[in-house]
Amino acid sequence: MDTWVKRELHGWGRYPRLEAEVARPERLRDVQAALADRGGLPVLAHGLGRSYGDVALLENGRVILTRRLDRMLEFDPATGRVKAEAGVSIQELVETFLPHGFFPAVVPGTWFVTLGGAVANDIHGKSHHVDGTFCDHISQLEILTASGEIVACGPDLEPELFWATVGGLGLTGVILTVELTLRPVAGPxxxxxxxxxxxxxxxxxxxxxxxxxxxxxxxxxxxxxxxxxxxxxxxxxxxxxxxxxxxxxxxxxxxxxxxxxxxxxxxxxxxxxxxxxxxxxxxxxxxxxxxxxxxxxxxxxxxxxxxxxxxxxxxxxxxxxxxxxxxxxxxxxxxxxxxxxxxxxxxxxxxxxxxxxxxxxxxxxxxxxxxxxxxxxxxxxxxxxxxxxxxxxxxxxxxxxxxxxxxxxxxxxLSRAHFRRQYPEWEAWKAVRDAWDPQGVFQSAMGQRLGLCGGSK
Ligand SMILES: Cc1cc2nc3c(=O)[nH]c(=O)nc-3n(C[C@H](O)[C@H](O)[C@H](O)COP(=O)(O)OP(=O)(O)OC[C@H]3O[C@@H](n4cnc5c(N)ncnc54)[C@H](O)[C@@H]3O)c2cc1C
The missing domain is CATH 3.30.70.2520 (Alpha-Beta Plaits)
Known part of the structure; x- marks a missing residue:
């Protein structure tokens, strides 16, 4: 496990820029060690930093950079089902599986996005009117939750945790693995x-x-x-x-x-x-x-x-x-x-x-x-x-x-008042999040701004 080092981070819009202590774990067990070693500070996962503002930033906290968690774990060529670590990028997914005749049903406007980031923002693409979002093609996630436990969830398994993590802005835990089904295609x-x-x-x-x-x-x-x-x-x-x-x-x-x-x-x-x-x-x-x-x-x-x-x-x-x-x-x-x-x-x-x-x-x-x-x-x-x-x-x-x-x-x-008008289900979402993270271990600059973390009112 690395030691934590101070680093200024920003999103793709390069505003704002905030300093955090970061670590780059290479193995899933190192992520667990990083969470245990957080020294009482809040924690957030950060993928390829292609979100634009402060959703992947955390000041005065510890940020786990996930890019080295980049292993493909399972592949079924009969169905296109893939299980991969959450730091795998869409580019790596496409370049690995297109030669086998498969392509993700949903991709965003850049392929420099990790699977964990894709889930946390429930990303959409040009095919939303047909295929829904990226998360509509996911069967299971493994999440490192605030207690240090790794919990498997999906639409039919711990569904509350799954749906709170889909678009959950990284505030329910660190996504460790993602299992999704790719679509068969004839070529590029x-x-x-x-x-x-x-x-x-x-x-x-x-x-x-x-x-x-x-x-x-x-x-x-x-x-x-x-x-x-x-x-x-x-x-x-x-x-x-x-x-x-x-x-x-x-x-x-x-x-x-x-x-x-x-x-x-x-x-x-x-x-x-x-x-x-x-x-x-x-x-x-x-x-x-x-x-x-x-x-x-x-x-x-x-x-x-x-x-x-x-x-x-x-x-x-x-x-x-x-x-x-x-x-x-x-x-x-x-x-x-x-x-x-x-x-x-x-x-x-x-x-x-x-x-x-x-x-x-x-x-x-x-x-x-x-x-x-x-x-x-x-x-x-x-x-x-x-x-x-x-x-x-x-x-x-x-x-x-x-x-x-x-x-x-x-x-x-965005102001808290507008956020609450625009996302009327935020309280139900926060109740699930708080049940999994009552101490507010997972936080972000956006979460603090919008009142989404732990006991924030
Ligand atoms: C040019 C461009 C085009 C884009 N086009 C689209 C588009 O068409 N559709 C669309 O929906 N979005 C689009 N985006 C936005 C981008 O897809 C999302 O912001 C995506 O979440 C970025 O993924 P990332 O790996 O860079 O995550 P980051 O930006 O690093 O993090 C984003 C969020 O994910 C969380 N996160 C990251 N990894 C994990 C993990 N392992 N566990 C838990 N939480 C995690 C972070 O805490 C943060 O809340 C675009 C961005 C760019 C720059």
């Missing part, structure tokens, strides 16, 4: 259609027409107002059937095309992402897609993980970092709420550099899990201090009033 290819959507109504029209595509996501322009409000480009696709293949050199060509950008080695200067450059980017991105539809067969990496081509792209936002604001609002026939959200953003001129919109399916998990039926919108804003906080406060009001919620895996600043 995706049949894709890219469709330009001219405004918000057009987005909803194309989205409704796309229900039989297993994967959909739409880039949306959050700078342009007026007639173009909500214009974008939908990417919809499905795993290609046997015999349908794309250009085998495609990934190499994409890497070559992006090679000048392959690594953002230093923090971007503060002027780099201003109103004018964000507007220019959005305009150029929209115009590069011809009107109507473009069909192609593309490799799964650019389809699922396009941003992973550029290492450390989060540094482009400069030293102050950035905030991601992801919301979901229930369906409303006139799309009034989404229009109000977009108008609030365009009115500030603050512009989100990269924004995506998607309609979720019906699967809901309760507790602190984010997805619910309706429309989700994810926005990236350079950290500009108070003006950005004011905009986010305004968006919180719209979202809470509409019965929607903010994704906690991306959040760094």
């Amino acid at each position: 290819w995706i049949v894709q259609e890219a469709v330009r959507t001219e405004d918000l109504d057009d987005f909803f029209r194309v989205s409704a027409e796309s229900a039989d595509f297993s994967h959909t996501v739409t880039w949306i322009d959050c700078v342009t107002g007026g007639k173009g409000l909500g214009r974008g480009i939908m990417m919809r696709g499905r795993h290609a059937p046997p015999g349908v293949e794309g250009d085998p050199g495609m990934v190499g060509k994409a890497i070559d095309a992006l090679s000048p950008l392959m690594h953002v080695p230093v923090d971007g200067p503060s002027w780099l992402l201003n109103k004018a450059t964000i507007r220019l980017f959005n305009e150029a991105y929209f115009r590069k897609q011809p009107r109507g539809q473009v069909d192609s067969v593309i490799h799964y990496i650019p389809f699922f993980f396009p941003l992973d081509f550029v290492k450390d792209w989060n540094r482009i936002y400069g030293k102050r970092g950035f905030l991601q604001y992801q919301l979901v609002v229930p369906p409303d026939p006139d799309h009034r709420v989404m229009r109000e959200v977009l108008s609030a953003i365009t009115a500030t001129g603050m512009g989100s550099f990269l924004s995506v919109i998607k309609e979720f399916g019906d699967q809901v998990h309760g507790g602190l899990s984010f997805p619910r039926p309706g429309t989700t919108l994810a926005l990236d804003f350079a950290h500009s201090g108070q003006p950005l906080f004011d905009l986010c406060d305004r968006l919180d009001d719209i979202v809470s009033d509409a019965g929607g919620r903010v994704y906690l895996g991306k959040d760094a600043r």
Whole structure:
């Protein structure tokens, strides 16, 4: 077992940055030893740090970095069932099992995510309307709980602990292993259609027409107002059937095309992402897609993980970092709420550099899990201090009033009052959590902020 060392940690948004004592256990028994050796301090697990805000951070506590827990433990080639340690990444899962003809049913927009992190934020992907979340494909977890006991749980075994851990933000214990079932696929290819959507109504029209595509996501322009409000480009696709293949050199060509950008080695200067450059980017991105539809067969990496081509792209936002604001609002026939959200953003001129919109399916998990039926919108804003906080406060009001919620895996600043309105099941979730951890061993900066840990009121 390592000794604990002090380290500053941050999420993908690089805000906030908090110091903790960290350890990097390599074996499951070392995690148990780390918990026993916590010196009375609170503890939190931390995966690949791809959550954006403070959900994976803990000040004045002990943080267990899980990345060295990276072993595949079992695989059944007849069913695609895999059991793996929680520090295994989605990249490792895909690269190990795609050659055997299997792919996860649900993947997020980056493959640098651990299985433990995927569970703790109950992550969703482009296939939510068909496949639900990552956790809908899990049969069992093993969790190191606050008492030091390892407890197996699943939908049919200790279900309360299981469902409190799904989207439980790491506050029920350290997930040690994950057992899930992968989906059979013919190979690495995706049949894709890219469709330009001219405004918000057009987005909803194309989205409704796309229900039989297993994967959909739409880039949306959050700078342009007026007639173009909500214009974008939908990417919809499905795993290609046997015999349908794309250009085998495609990934190499994409890497070559992006090679000048392959690594953002230093923090971007503060002027780099201003109103004018964000507007220019959005305009150029929209115009590069011809009107109507473009069909192609593309490799799964650019389809699922396009941003992973550029290492450390989060540094482009400069030293102050950035905030991601992801919301979901229930369906409303006139799309009034989404229009109000977009108008609030365009009115500030603050512009989100990269924004995506998607309609979720019906699967809901309760507790602190984010997805619910309706429309989700994810926005990236350079950290500009108070003006950005004011905009986010305004968006919180719209979202809470509409019965929607903010994704906690991306959040760094939601107030306790808004949280309680947006996640009305929080008390039931906390009762289960407190039963497994009455002393508040597992804590996080977000948990403290939102009143989720131990005896916090
Ligand atoms: C470019 C990009 C695209 C993304 N796209 C999506 C998307 O499409 N859909 C989506 O849902 N999310 C998306 N995300 C967010 C990301 O999937 C989640 O934040 C995920 O939880 C990150 O996993 P991680 O391993 O980095 O965990 P961390 O960020 O390190 O931790 C996240 C949470 O998991 C907990 N945790 C980690 N490991 C364990 C463990 N072993 N036991 C208990 N708790 C643990 C931590 O305490 C923390 O609460 C994206 C992020 C990026 C940067």
